[in-house]
Amino acid sequence: MYLFANLAILFTILQTQDVQAANILAILPHVGKSHFLVFEPLMKELATRGHHVTVASFFPQSEPLGNYTDISLQEIAEVRKERINLQVFDKPNRIISSLGLQNFMTQVFAFQPLSDLALKVCSGLVNLPPLAEALRKNYDVVLVENFNSDCALGLLHVYDVKAPVIGLVSGPLLQWSYSRIGLPDNPSYVPTITSRTSTITTFLDRLENTALNLYFKLWFRYAIQVKERAIIERRFWIKIPDLDVLARNVSMMLVNTFHSFNGVRPLLPGLVEVGGMHIGRRREEHKRTSPVIPQRSKS
Template identity: 85%
Template sequence: MYPFEKIAILLAFVSIQDAQSANILAILPHVGKSHFLVFEPLMKELAKRGHDVTVASFFPQSDPLANYTDISLKEIAEVRKEQINLQVFDKPNKIISSLGLQNFVTQVFAFQPLSDLALKVCSGLVNLPPLAEALQKNYDVVLIENFNSDCALGLLHVYGVNAPIISLVSGPLLQWSYSRIGLPDNPSYVPTITSRTSSITKFLERLENTALNLYFKLWFRYATQVKERAIIERRFWTKIPDLDILAKNVSMMLVNTFHSLNGVRPLLPGLVEVGGMHIQRKQEEYKHTSPIIPQAVEISIETCNVVI
């Protein structure tokens, strides 16, 4: 073998870098299983690719999976079946209906129970030893559900977790989600999550949508964020930044929407639509095409400079 060939081979070996797995923490603190079913395929795919995934949720795996570690939250709150009280629609208040406010009032009260649930779960999270132990480790990226609570963001700050944070949204964006990544939510044409339509054209629709947009932001701010911050500070005897400020440090959002169904909206690179991420393809289709999940994973993690 000629000397230059030996050098070429040596340089080839030197240029090869070992693939390294990422250490990933996912905190999914909502008791509704429909939310977890959206995120579970992503967690499993990350573990399947060789990454170490630690998942704190109310739905631990029944069978152990390689590279997948569960932190069960079952002891801090009861897992609920998600239900809708149809009597609100069948038996509307006559006075409110006569004023044309039935739809507005129905949407206002739809989210009320979620703040009480968030505070109960947060009170349990701050006193859960397995989660405290997990938060003391080092991570390359943290995945957190963005729904009715920001308690996990406060805990990350308390334990000094400095990894990039990716927010996961199981459905359309919530009214308090837009500002976290600087996304416009002009109520004149962007409907609230409880809206009955994906397009707003009439003046009264815009008026109602504007009022709901403002209400939901104030509700989440004072019924959830402020109280969760107080729970964390009482537990750890330390002051923490406003949860709304911590929420704006997220690196990106994965949202379970798709423009053909949810309407065209102005987006930013920090928001990736992964609508249908949880839908499993047929086995014969999966063999010949790239699955949906890996593509979403590559887009999201690479943006945070963590190659999956």
């Protein structure tokens, strides 16, 4: 009898599953849908596995999902298609071309609109009541897109959110991303995100790559971080730490790269390559929504 009682207790314990759902906040403040398409499957998968996910983005779900709460950012900026002005390549400046600086200047100008967009979105984020309400809640982890803005990191500090922060990158690492987790980005062999090649071979390549590396870091620092900090401080009438300091407190970064495509780079445990993590779910959704075309008999 004693043996059967013990077996019954053991069987009951083995059948019991300890499930702890996390409360997750994701702030994805970029208007380009290509970025969101990389992150969306991760958010949906977390919700499917029982976690409570609150997503602040420009692309709310068309139909409600269980465990998935949307905070729409559509009222603060216009959702737009990402495009490149090909005239920059078709009609190069003759003077710049004669000096051999056409490629350098093309890469410099490609990022200029992103600073104005970042400041516009940040000005809207600091005045968005639904986001403020969400930031007052407790979370187990916060996911923040790392692209052309650190405004979300400043808001997390203002609202005293203590949860660890994980950075999300929809493509290769940006020049201002490496220092956040102590990753080396030696320009003698690590190309910038706008580089024409994945390998640096000649001295001129190294010279151009070094100049771009330095430029992008200074641009992000003074055209975005400094101004976003000023926007937050004016809105809340408080002093906050330098956004670069807050960015270095990121616990981990998930990057949409893979070494077979993007080249071998020095990595740290705090950086995880998740290249293609969105492909599986996208393929399944395509199969469910695609019309079934009947096969014609060969006979």
